[in-house]
Amino acid sequence: MSIAKTYNPKEAEEKWYSYWMENGFFRSTPDEREPYTIVMPPPNVTGVLHMGHMLNNTIQDVLIRRARMLGKNACWVPGTDHASIATETKVVALLKEKGIDKKDLSREDFLTHAWEWKEKYGGIILKQLEKLGASCDWERTKFTMDPDLSEAVIDTFIRFYKEGYIYRGVRMVNWDPQGKTALSDEEVIRKEVNQKLYYIRYKISGSDEYIIIATTRPETIMADSAICINPNDPRYTHLKGKKVLVPLIDREIPIIEDEYVDIEFGTGCLKVTPAHDLNDYELGQKHNLEILDILNDDGTLNEKAQILIGEDRFIARKKIAKLLEEVEQIEKIEDYKSQVGFSERTDAVIEPKLSMQWFCKMETLAKPALEYVENGTIKLIPEKFFASYKHWMENVKDWCISRQLWWGQRIPAWYNEKNEWVVAKTEEEARATFLAEGKSAAGLRQEDDVLDTWFSSGLWPMSVFDGVRNPENEEFKYYYPTNDLVTAPEILFFWIARMIIMGHDYTQKPPFKNVYLTGIVRDKLGRKMSKSLGNSPDPIDLMEQYGTDGVRVGMLLSSPAGNDLMFDVSYCEQGRNFANKIWNAFRLVKGWETTDSPATEAQKNAATWFDNRFNQALVEINEHFDNYRLSDALMTTYKLIWDDFCAWYLELVKPAYQAPIEKETLDTVAGFFQKILKLAHPFMPFLTEELWHDEIFGERDAKDCVIVAEYPSVAPFDEKIIKEFDSVKQIISEVRSIRNSKGISPKIELPLAISTSDINFAKYQDSIVKLANISDLSFVQDKIQGAVSFLAGKTECYVQLENNVDAEAEHERISKEIEYLKGFLISVDKKLANERFVQNAKPEVVANEQNKKADAEAKIKILEESLSNLG
């Protein structure tokens, strides 16, 4: 039987994923075991798997698989988010392609299209996660607009309303003219933009004099309500109380005074446009100015602008500038950089707009959510994010939760014919409430607006277990609070903070214990990977090319929590190579014939060493996991397998070509191999499962899979044994190094002599002979003339070459080493001679220095003897 020389991932991946599914290994139901729960950050239904998801979900899968193997009841809940504005934008665009305008559709018809779209494309990303090997409990898959989850959202709105957190009012909000909806502050991305600063002349009423103001937005001059100067500005004292004419439309507006105006900036004059700027709005409130809204919802000018009606704001800007130039009311135009807000989803420039919206008061709600993180009930990993979390929580503003969209949960508020309103879950309740309040229930209609998506995702850890509607249900009580939440730091406020807030309001408990914040996946140039830049590889292609296990390893190799990941396909290559290494280690073992002879002493010693080394590594791996240092856990596993298991242990026990191996040893090897497969499984689920079922590991019944095998537990280990073997390794390496430098083939056997020592090298005699290819290993008392010598620790070793060594070269080499040691000795002596060191340093540090001194002196003595021996 021949086994492929390289691991072929494709076959294994298809086979085992469905096998796991069929056997229900991903399923979880409450039982007496300790639960371990992760809720997946629900990707948008519009989403296609990108590198960020890949990293994120690989981490979650590693955690969940390890927890499962540790005997916990592991439950990973998948799902998708309806992503109100993102999806609606997408559906609108798609309809437009078909020649359908959203304006011509009724709400119901639009939603029919949207649902169709969701059914068709909404599951793509979850399918892609299967390819990644995600061991989610798919039967629990949820969607944020599932009827039960939507009901939870409505219930929460009503709850928060009753608790006094939700209110309705006219406020200045961030308006997205493309999505035609209000946005929360978090959905606005500020970017620096090159703009023009226009200096515009306003004529003083009844005078030929002009006053000059600077603005980046000349298209809003028609909405000006005043010109504001600083009362302390001597330049404008004579204008106090005067009026000016708005250019082009000659509307008269007053000059007002306020210290808010920065005398240094621009001309020291500010045009006040209360309807189109937040600061101007506040200024307008203060001075009781008229609010003139000249923009339509879509960002075009309305009739109040008087001119350029119907023109888009940016076109209007250019046209106004031109018109102003024609009438010579432009003083100058300067280049100017300023921060402009953009819609996170549609990328449209945000327009500050006054409108009636629903808000959620955050101040009180934020307090306990801050405390959880402050007192460690919730741990942020890495901790460095705490500072910005705290800052946000302490400065949080009220949250605009209404959206002028159709795709989402409709706000449960109802209006009557007089536009009075009540909050009620159903139309009947609304009617009853109106009547109870002695108001008319005629012309009852529901609020048009839907809720911000994040209002629903904030409930996610609860609502997936129906914990909002039914908090006493067994599942919720069992799985909540969840354990780890793995997500990107970008949504710390959008999502994490709000989950904590809502979770606490309902349960007085945090929704999770640890928040693992992954880094951003960047390309080699440090740019964020994104579709628009086209610098992101397609994860599916990567998996095809390097195998899923290879890509998973590649992702994790360089992603310490919270640090950005400079991704390069070479990491996947490394992952693939690692998979192949394990595959070939298996091929080796698989090919062995056996004999009934008992294991040799050398094999037994090697096994003892590896067993100790395994446990040492396992302790490290567990520590890394405890600290959420997944890449370190993986690297420790990698080195244990590649270096210790393959390069040393297997090389030690492997029989000569075509010779059989002792059955006893094979069993030992197979035992270790299985432990190693278990350690590797969370990282490389497919390869490990594929190998696990081979007959060399014994009979397995159908359910005996590595995915549900017990994770190795730590056994005590003896560091002395490991150190002893390190010296053995050193001897072998030194001999190989001698070969290399002298150009002697590894096939030529060499004699080796080891001076008697405190370490029991005899125990490893056979191993040394084998791996260093020694013809004759002897233990000697005296120095050997004419041999190449080296030190392993304090033990001197000699390799007698056919031609005696070049004495001069040897002399130089040894002299150099003595020189180095002497220098080292001087520095140690200096330290020990320093009274203040001896007095102030800890006793163990001083003792350590003394040891170093003795050690160096002993080595120097040996080397000096060798030197004189050379003659």
Add this chain to the structure above:
RNA sequence: GGAGAAUUAGCUCAGCUGGUUCAGAGCAUCUGCCUUACAAGCAGAGGGUCACUGGUUCGAAUCCAGUAUUCUCCACCA
């Protein structure tokens, strides 16, 4: 403008409470090897004034201050 973080081999990063687990790892590089598990491999080797300048200390990659560069988050200056 405010806050936080980073700067250690060619690259990506470890180095916890200051003293050989203090200069490390993986990858890449170089030199030999097609040694029958693996060239996606084996063996060996070479790479760093720990950004810069001061300070604290018997002793600093590690603590403090400043400088430079970079990144992230927050912020309404026309």
